[in-house]
Amino acid sequence: MTKFVQVCLNGLTLGSLYALIALGYTLVYGVLRFINFAHSDVVTIGAWMAFVFCGLIGWLGTDSPIFAMPFILALSMAACALLGFTIERLAYRPLRRAPRLNVLITAIGVSLFLQNAGQLKWVFGTQPQAMPKLLSEQALFTIANVKVPVVDVVIVVLAFVLLVWLQYLVFRTRLGQAMRAVSFDERTAALMGINVDWVVSITFMIGSALAAAGGMMYGLRYGTLLQTADSVWVLLGLKAFVAAVVGGIGNVRGAVAGAFLIAFVEMFGAAYRSPQMRDVYVFGILIAVLILKPGGLLGKSTVEKV
Amino acid sequence: MKSLAERAAAHKPNLLAVIGRSAWPIALGFIFAYLMQTVVATAVGDFYGKLMLDVGIAIVCGVSLNFVNGYAGQFSIGHAGFMAVGGYVAAAIVFYGSIKLWGSRDIHGGFLGPGELLLVAGCLIGGAFAALFGLLVGLPSLRLRGDYLAIVTLGFGEIVRVMLQQTEDVVMDPKKVEAMSPLELSDNLGGALGFFGAPRYLDPKNPFWIWLFVVLVLLVAYRLKTSSKGRQLLAVRENEVAAEAVGVPTTRVKVSAFVLSAFFAGIGGGLYAHELGNSLRPADLGFQKSIDLVIIVVLGGMGSITGVVVAATVLTILPEVFREFSEYRMIFYALALILMMILRPQGLFGIRELWELGPWRKLFRRGRL
Numbered sequence: 324m325t326k327f328v329q330v331c332l333n334g335l336t337l338g339s340l341y342a343l344i345a346l347g348y349t350l351v352y353g354v355l356r357f358i359n360f361a362h363s364d365v366v367t368i369g370a371w372m373a374f375v376f377c378g379l380i381g382w383l384g385t386d387s388p389i390f391a392m393p394f395i396l397a398l399s400m401a402a403c404a405l406l407g408f409t410i411e412r413l414a415y416r417p418l419r420r421a422p423r424l425n426v427l428i429t430a431i432g433v434s435l436f437l438q439n440a441g442q443l444k445w446v447f448g449t450q451p452q453a454m455p456k457l458l459s460e461q462a463l464f465t466i467a468n469v470k471v472p473v474v475d476v477v478i479v480v481l482a483f484v485l486l487v488w489l490q491y492l493v494f495r496t497r498l499g500q501a502m503r504a505v506s507f508d509e510r511t512a513a514l515m516g517i518n519v520d521w522v523v524s525i526t527f528m529i530g531s532a533l534a535a536a537g538g539m540m541y542g543l544r545y546g547t548l549l550q551t552a553d554s555v556w557v558l559l560g561l562k563a564f565v566a567a568v569v570g571g572i573g574n575v576r577g578a579v580a581g582a583f584l585i586a587f588v589e590m591f592g593a594a595y596r597s598p599q600m601r602d603v604y605v606f607g608i609l610i611a612v613l614i615l616k617p618g619g620l621l622g623k624s625t626v627e628k629v
Numbered sequence: 630m631k632s633l634a635e636r637a638a639a640h641k642p643n644l645l646a647v648i649g650r651s652a653w654p655i656a657l658g659f660i661f662a663y664l665m666q667t668v669v670a671t672a673v674g675d676f677y678g679k680l681m682l683d684v685g686i687a688i689v690c691g692v693s694l695n696f697v698n699g700y701a702g703q704f705s706i707g708h709a710g711f712m713a714v715g716g717y718v719a720a721a722i723v724f725y726g727s728i729k730l731w732g733s734r735d736i737h738g739g740f741l742g743p744g745e746l747l748l749v750a751g752c753l754i755g756g757a758f759a760a761l762f763g764l765l766v767g768l769p770s771l772r773l774r775g776d777y778l779a780i781v782t783l784g785f786g787e788i789v790r791v792m793l794q795q796t797e798d799v800v801m802d803p804k805k806v807e808a809m810s811p812l813e814l815s816d817n818l819g820g821a822l823g824f825f826g827a828p829r830y831l832d833p834k835n836p837f838w839i840w841l842f843v844v845l846v847l848l849v850a851y852r853l854k855t856s857s858k859g860r861q862l863l864a865v866r867e868n869e870v871a872a873e874a875v876g877v878p879t880t881r882v883k884v885s886a887f888v889l890s891a892f893f894a895g896i897g898g899g900l901y902a903h904e905l906g907n908s909l910r911p912a913d914l915g916f917q918k919s920i921d922l923v924i925i926v927v928l929g930g931m932g933s934i935t936g937v938v939v940a941a942t943v944l945t946i947l948p949e950v951f952r953e954f955s956e957y958r959m960i961f962y963a964l965a966l967i968l969m970m971i972l973r974p975q976g977l978f979g980i981r982e983l984w985e986l987g988p989w990r991k992l993f994r995r996g997r998l
Contacts, residue, residue, distance in 0.1 A: 425974045430967030439959035606784045614769045
């Protein structure tokens with residue numbers, strides 16, 4: 324029972340992280356119809372930015388003030404929003420009308436650039452770093468002999484708040500209406516007076532800010548930050564992407580559902596079957612979904628038009 | 630008035646002519662590889678010899694990736710995963726095979742001796758395994774839009790790496806190897822440390838098989854490009870909906886190109902595993918290697934065989950020349966990818982071959998695509 328609760332808790336936390344990252348993929352896919360390969364690197368940069376900001380301000384130990392975490396989070400999210408804006412402006416916008424393959428190659432180029440630039444001595448370096456403990460590791464409460472640390476609670480609550488906010492933004496505001504219109508038909512949206520470039524930029528900024536939140540929370544939860552090109556980061560982004568596809572890419576609610584599904588499968592597989600095979604389970608789900616329901620669980624299958 | 634079937638049958642060349650047309654390039658390939666072995670390898674010395682081996686393997690893998698990323702217009706970024714499959718299968722066959730057959734893991738037999746034939750068999754079986762994996766990966770993802778293949782192949786490459794890292798140590802003791810069945814041995818691939826100890830048949834003095842496979846892959850690539858299958862691929866690449874409308878079985882041609890590509894990548898991996906100075910570690914055949922190959926294809930020209938050969942040669946030699954800038958290498962590659970897509974999206978050569986560029990191209994009108 325204890326193990327079961329523990330695994331559920333881990334799944335819930337990991338699912339929240341995946342959901343934050345998966346939303347970035349799905350939002351960008353929604354408006355631009357392409358997979359932003361560089362998204363996982365924005366996650367990485369977000370985590371490292373948080374580390375750098377902590378170092379600059381001097382909040383490195385457990386004695387940091389209580390408002391340190393939200394403050395660093397806001398800084399990191401803002402920095403990554405700026406990064407996302409720059410990437411879109413410089414690399415993707417010139418290719419808005421280009422074939423999809425070219426955009427994909429560019430995205431891989433951006434991803435490689437971020438990974439390897441982050442490894443340079445004067446950026447983040449190649450040494451793994453310990454993320455400052457901005458949140459205490461003490462248990463907040465206990466369920467069935469399982470201690471629930473503050474970090475986990477904060478991650479789940481934060482993810483929940485951001486998801487609700489995003490839901491509100493996309494479905495209840497004028498900006499969200501514009502985003503949905505661009506997603507539906509870019510050209511017609513432009514004819515209706517929507518500034519498409521602006522909407523795309525905003526979407527990239529929101530996605531990147533969520534990625535930064537996901538990355539920083541990942542750092543706080545797991546403690547160490549590996550070099551930016553490490554496969555841990557690549558896999559984190561990949562699994563979040565799988566979550567977005569499984570839920571139906573382009574669908575905001577689907578991404579969240581997919582994220583929790585992936586996280587629970589991964590955690591239960593790791594706990595009750597073989598822990599080394601956790602990545603294999605995730606990709607097993609991806610293959611199964613691509614074969615059985617290519618549109619994703621909540622997505623609708625679309626027919627390619629000329 | 631003849632029926633359509635009869636008219637179509639009249640266009641089929643007879644068997645003898647087909648064999649004749651395939652035999653002479655292969656014979657030429659043997660001669661070329663033999664010359665590389667006897668004349669060039671002794672003339673250039675060890676350093677350049679090793680570099681040439683690397684170039685040869687880069688050509689095999691780059692040209693094979695070109696089938697998918699160039700001809701078919703799909704995007705695979707897990708090509709090193711297929712290299713790893715082929716490399717490990719070939720290394721296991723050659724390493725454990727030598728022990729089982731001849732009792733030691735040393736190089737057995739001289740030039741074209743039994744040991745080298747085992748190597749070739751290992752490479753071919755490794756290629757077949759890679760092709761099988763290619764089918765498994767390609768079948769679900771190629772039915773869908775292009776982007777999915779990129780993700781699935783990326784995931785495939787990572788999974789191959791993770792799985793290989795969890796294998797057991799290599800069994801070095803000949804007596805133990807004798808006692809174990811091939812199936813039991815298939816888990817003893819060295820884990821994260823890598824499969825070390827495989828006999829190094831390919832060294833700067835002995836590059837014969839690499840060049841033979843280079844010629845073979847180039848021949849297949851050229852024949853494919855100018856055949857009706859290749860034109861189907863190019864049609865898919867240019868416009869998938871239109872290709873489907875004129876009756877191209879799009880999924881099938883994409884999957885077959887992918888499987889062929891995986892096959893040659895597996896052979897390339899087998900050659901890589903037996904080259905002197907290479908270590909066969911899961912991390913060496915990971916994402917980075919896949920990206921190296923993607924860069925070769927994208928810069929050389931997606932669909933151009935000679936373009937890929939030139940890019941493979943240049944991009945293998947450049948890092949050796951600029952060794953002190955190695956930490957900036959990937960950054961340059963990344964910027965090159967982005968700028969290339971913005972400024973010249975078809976790659977340096979585009980789909981054209983070397984002889985179709987420049988003032989002499991009029992001489993080659995007939996073969997132009």
